[in-house]
Amino acid sequence: MTDTTQGFDTLAVHAGYEPDPATGARQVPIYQSTAYVFRDADHAAKLFNLEEVGFIYSRLTNPTVGALANRVAALEGAAGGIACSSGHAAQIMALFPLMAPGRNIVASSRLYGGTITQFSQTIRRFGWSASFVDTDDLAAVEAAIDEDTRALFCETIANPGGYVTDLDALAEIATRHGIPLIVDNTTATPYLCRPIEHGATLVVHSATKYLTGNGTVTGGVVVDSGTFDWAASDKFPSLSEPEPAYHGTTFAALGPMAFTFHSIAVGLRDLGMTMNPQGAHYTLMGIETLGLRMERHIANARRVAEWLEGHDAVEAVTYAGLPSSPSYERAQRIVPKGAGALFTISLKGGYEACVKLVSALKLFSHVANLGDTRSLVIHPASTTHRQLEADQQIKAGAAPNVVRLSIGIETVEDIIADLEQALAQAGGA
């Protein structure tokens, strides 16, 4: 059993796994098995009835994948969680028990572009919808919530702009309306922020980023605080009423594990957005060094952002760790250890200078990813945020003259030297 009173770095190394009693294996083994032998017919029946916790079939549960979900839950201070095939899968899995045709979510306008597309286009095929608001305008958030709203959704540190969200204020509104706040904590990680401590109910991650940390895995995680009362209203019948998709089980009766068990027994069973054991193993190994890596990421990001702010070719730097940032004060409250390592710069030379910069960088990799040990760069308006309308791009912090930087853990002088030579080539001062 995980001792959740232990410190972050201890949990990052140990939580969610005891040495396998059969072999004593110290590292979490890759349980590459589709199915698990039942002791007898009674054991099988108890597992299917949720009377006993165990393993049936790896689309639902797998020991390696379960260790990952439990480790992230421990780091986030959650009651339970599930690991999924990607961050995008995690978002659908977070919404699935809450939503039904005709229901909606209210989401921040500052989100990863792929999430804006998922919410504004694709979920409509399920009969769900989303409205997008500036979450700094609390009156607008309040006004966007109606009787069909089933969740508020935001990112702790928004991709791409590094904007920090006032989680406490959104949680207060969500609580008042009897709906959960769902926070995508991908870019902050639980090392910098534990959204449940700010009132979030569900936390989602793209494990593809900092959790794994080296660009080897596509994965996602959803964790649940276990404190939301799903039966307090008639808004969440999948959890509060007998669930026809699981022979009439009322999941709310499972208390803090209601959401997690529904997500396994119905969500993973029927949607199948399962993480694979090998991916889970790599992510577990990545998490062991999460605290160490994040310390270096934020130290490097702060140095690079300060240097860029003084550069002639740079119009603005969005890093919330800079005292000049409008998010600076809030960052001290939400992410006091550091404002992450993802931010954007806008160049005086506009679109042309951005394209030249991206091509001239050598140490930085030009990729559609973030949260790697390596420094990464991308021009969001022509890539990750390309599917958005021009006004959506601007609201999301991805205007055409903006370049996104994900600062890695390399020697900081080398990162700055690379930016210096590339900015000289990009010109536009």
Ligand SMILES: Cc1ncc(COP(=O)(O)O)c(C=O)c1O
């Ligand atoms: C903040 C954020 N959330 C979610 C996702 C989606 O994650 P994945 O690519 O693992 O599906 C991304 C991807 O870039 C992201 O940046």
